[in-house]
Amino acid sequence: MAQMKPLILLTNDDSVNASGLKAAIEMLVPFGDLFVIAPDVPRSGASHALTVTTPITADKVEESPGMTVYSCTGTPTDCVKLAMSCLLPRQPDLMVSGINHGSNSSVSVIYSGTMGAAIEAAMLGMPSIGFSLCDHSQDADFSGAVKYGATIVQDVLANGMPKGIALNVNIPALPFDKIKGIQICRQNKGMWNEDFILKPDPVTGEKLYWLTGYYHNEETGAKGTDETALSNGYVSIVPTHFDLTAYEVIDEMKRFEKL
16 A cells, blocks of 8 residues: 655645745645645734634635645634544644744744744644744745755654644745754844824824834843844754743742741
């Protein structure tokens, strides 16, 4: 009997029509059968959000040998849950999210729909990887991300992953031959400083607030962080999990038990 090909679940947060998703398909096709389910519209910043007040739909938009593609009205996390609950023929061997348009390093991992989907898959017991290219433009060059991503995917399929871990992979916006390699990192400490710009609707006069802001790096140049790796031309990989417990302060917080 012929050996069954690996089944790979793919989603993103930039929509089913995003060029980063097409790049991810190119990256993954050599490794197995693809089941793609992605939001019908961009869902950047969706984090781990679920759609709970309205039903969602999923429409098959493509089917060919080795690949099925669905467009879903839900969030990236909805896509993973729906695929696992209703649409997939079996447990995937790997889940991939991306390739995102824009970095998800440092604190951005908290807001990322890309990583929300990857972490959901890890919670459901799948090896999972979130890929992001540090370039927000729609015509970004994904060739370096595809080549390095393929190397990482090949390793995970061959060697597996610790249970409950999702890899947060960020690729610098450089040509493939300018990327220096891969570094395993920790999440950099930093914050987004947001502001809102008021621009009234020119027709109705309604007050419209547009989110803007900038990233403040609290550890510029610190060794071992994803931001430092990226700034030095390396692909950063941060092993990520969903346990948010601050273990280092549990003993200190024991004082509340005496109140």
